[in-house]
Amino acid sequence: MLIIGSHVSYGKEGILSSVKEALSYNANTFMFYTGAPTNTIRKEIDLDIVKKAKELMDENNININNIICHAPYIVNLANKTDMDKWNFSIDFIKNELHRCDILGIDKLVLHPGNAVKISKEEGLNNIIEALNIILSDNSKCMILLETMAGKGSECGSTIEEITSLVNGTKNQDRIGICLDTCHLNDAGYDMTSFDDFLDKLTTKIDITKIKCIHLNDSKNDLDSHKDRHANLGKGTIGFATLLNIAYNERLKDIPKILETPYIGESDDSKERLYPPYKYEINMLKNKKYNPDYLDEIRKEYSK
Numbered sequence: 001m002l003i004i005g006s007h008v009s010y011g012k013e014g015i016l017s018s019v020k021e022a023l024s025y026n027a028n029t030f031m032f033y034t035g036a037p038t039n040t041i042r043k044e045i046d047l048d049i050v051k052k053a054k055e056l057m058d059e060n061n062i063n064i065n066n067i068i069c070h071a072p073y074i075v076n077l078a079n080k081t082d083m084d085k086w087n088f089s090i091d092f093i094k095n096e097l098h099r100c101d102i103l104g105i106d107k108l109v110l111h112p113g114n115a116v117k118i119s120k121e122e123g124l125n126n127i128i129e130a131l132n133i134i135l136s137d138n139s140k141c142m143i144l145l146e147t148m149a150g151k152g153s154e155c156g157s158t159i160e161e162i163t164s165l166v167n168g169t170k171n172q173d174r175i176g177i178c179l180d181t182c183h184l185n186d187a188g189y190d191m192t193s194f195d196d197f198l199d200k201l202t203t204k205i206d207i208t209k210i211k212c213i214h215l216n217d218s219k220n221d222l223d224s225h226k227d228r229h230a231n232l233g234k235g236t237i238g239f240a241t242l243l244n245i246a247y248n249e250r251l252k253d254i255p256k257i258l259e260t261p262y263i264g265e266s267d268d269s270k271e272r273l274y275p276p277y278k279y280e281i282n283m284l285k286n287k288k289y290n291p292d293y294l295d296e297i298r299k300e301y302s303k
């Protein structure tokens with residue numbers, strides 16, 4: 001069975017809100033941030049809510065081992081020019097892993113980092129050093145490094161970079177990767193030959209290191225180094241290719257997470273109002289593309 005979900009919000013009731021939102025999309029997994037993705041302000045976790053969330057997951061056959069937490073993207077392990085900031089990032093991720101332990105979540109996705117004003121090599125070394133500090137802590141949750149689009153000074157946008165990070169980490173039990181199809185496309189990997197990509201990747205790391213897929217179409221061309229996600233079938237990768245990846249035999253047991261954009265009132269409206277996930281999940285489950293789905297979403301949600 002396809003393990004499919006989307007990014008959901010960590011609402012007023014924390015992870016209980018996330019479960020409810022995921023269920024409203026007919027998802028059997030989901031991904032959340034423990035607060036705003038753009039800041040590091042985090043609330044205490046309410047254990048009573050965690051218990052209720054777990055009950056709701058059990059009732060609906062959501063396996064907690066398929067749920068993904070995503071670290072905020074403003075932490076940066078690549079840059080040591082400001083040691084205070086680097087240490088803050090390390091401490092934040094340590095705490096985030098402990099929060100995941102409390103929630104019962106065992107996978108945290110992390111953007112490796114940005115090598116701002118330093119060489120890529122230096123940035124990669126700093127990330128490995130930070131990961132080794134973080135993972136020597138007594139938490140349980142593992143870190144999944146996400147493949148990046150290679151925008152600006154982003155680290156981890158090539159097979160060589162991402163695998164050198166994984167292979168440089170001492171605690172191999174707690175390091176893995178998350179493949180983002182939009183990022184891979186923008187980084188120059190042609191998703192129409194996804195199996196060739198997997199073949200190349202697995203010459204450097206074991207296939208079991210892949211623990212999550214971010215399934216997104218891309219607004220930009222192959223090798224554009226941009227990172228703008230598009231709705232399924234509305235970008236340069238296309239529905240058929242994404243469907244193939246979703247059902248790839250070698251990755252059939254790992255969760256696929258949609259991070260596609262919300263839908264505006266019209267194609268060019270700036271305000272993004274309606275979640276596309278119920279429709280995108282439905283198309284993936286049925287293995288059939290509905291070219292009119294954006295209009296159907298507008299119709300349903302604007303009522």
Ligand code: FE
Pocket residue numbers: 070109111146
């Ligand atoms: Fe991400």
Ligand code: FE
Pocket residue numbers: 146180214259
């Ligand atoms: Fe992603």
Ligand code: ZN
Pocket residue numbers: 180182183227228229
């Ligand atoms: Zn992205």
